[in-house]
Amino acid sequence: MMTREIRWGDMRGIRKFEHVHELPDDYRDFLVRLLWVQADTEFASVQQHRPWLDTAPSFEDRWIEARIIADEMRHGWQMIKLLEDFGEEGRFYINDLFNRKEHQHKLDSFNMDFDTWEDVAAFACLVDRVGMFQLRSFQECSYAPLARAIPLMITEENLHIGAGRNALNRIANDPAYYGDKTMAQAAVDKWYPRALDMFGHSGSAGSEMAVSLGIKRWRNEEARKMYVEEVAPILEKMGLVAPEETANRRIL
Numbered sequence: 574m575m576t577r578e579i580r581w582g583d584m585r586g587i588r589k590f591e592h593v594h595e596l597p598d599d600y601r602d603f604l605v606r607l608l609w610v611q612a613d614t615e616f617a618s619v620q621q622h623r624p625w626l627d628t629a630p631s632f633e634d635r636w637i638e639a640r641i642i643a644d645e646m647r648h649g650w651q652m653i654k655l656l657e658d659f660g661e662e663g664r665f666y667i668n669d670l671f672n673r674k675e676h677q678h679k680l681d682s683f684n685m686d687f688d689t690w691e692d693v694a695a696f697a698c699l700v701d702r703v704g705m706f707q708l709r710s711f712q713e714c715s716y717a718p719l720a721r722a723i724p725l726m727i728t729e730e731n732l733h734i735g736a737g738r739n740a741l742n743r744i745a746n747d748p749a750y751y752g753d754k755t756m757a758q759a760a761v762d763k764w765y766p767r768a769l770d771m772f773g774h775s776g777s778a779g780s781e782m783a784v785s786l787g788i789k790r791w792r793n794e795e796a797r798k799m800y801v802e803e804v805a806p807i808l809e810k811m812g813l814v815a816p817e818e819t820a821n822r823r824i825l
Contacts (some may be wrong), residue, residue: 579715582787589717593658595718600786603779605659606717607788608652609666610679614704617683620675625693625717630751634690637736641697644729651722657717681823682767691744691752695760697737699768699804705730706772706796715787742811756811765804766821772797774824 579585590596596604622642629635653670658774682700687693709729714720743750745757766775773780775794783789791799805815819825 612652617678691760694740770824
């Protein structure tokens with residue numbers, strides 16, 4: 574559903590912003606940095622997945638890796654097109670994105686290599702699921718060009734999450750595939766804390782601002798709580814266990 578009016582926050586009920594020049598200064602400053610970070614995660618994910626194009630366990634896995642890389646690259650370019658509307662400031666951030674190397678990204682999860690196939694599976698199942706919460710929080714946001722970009726991104730992100738969930742389940746439970754349950758659980762233990770960190774600090778002033786401006790639907794701690802409740806039964810069905818929420822965390 575697409576609406577013309579802002580649906581939450583301090584400006585609820587007024588018309589959504591269609592152009593950068595309409596934005597209040599604090600809104601503009603917040604949004605351009607948010608788009609920059611979002612684009613950075615998309616391009617970083619391409620770098621992480623790329624080595625597995627030729628080394629994933631099966632032909633189907635390699636095909637899915639190619640699809641994920643293509644989707645993430647397109648998502649990054651969607652953010653680039655939105656940044657272009659910010660003029661000189663947007664070009665500054667675009668130049669930064671084009672010159673950012675591996676292991677130089679904004680979020681920890683995207684500076685970690687996929688050393689094993691179970692890394693790929695757990696990342697797609699757990700970390701990409703955080704990306705889905707991010708996209709869902711942008712749905713119907715107060716900046717209309719971003720709101721219009723979200724539905725297709727959500728459709729494609731669902732494929733990534735489903736592929737990761739399927740691969741992780743097969744690693745844990747299909748002896749004819751690859752690995753075993755111990756390897757799958759180790760990957761969960763590695764990536765689950767990084768996934769929870771990606772929601773950001775609880776009580777964050779930036780999180781509160783995002784909601785009040787109508788850009789994001791949920792505060793960090795609200796989204797993280799929903800994520801935990803969603804992931805626990807998924808892992809349980811695979812015979813795996815989610816670590817304690819504070820275990821090996823870097824951001825609380």
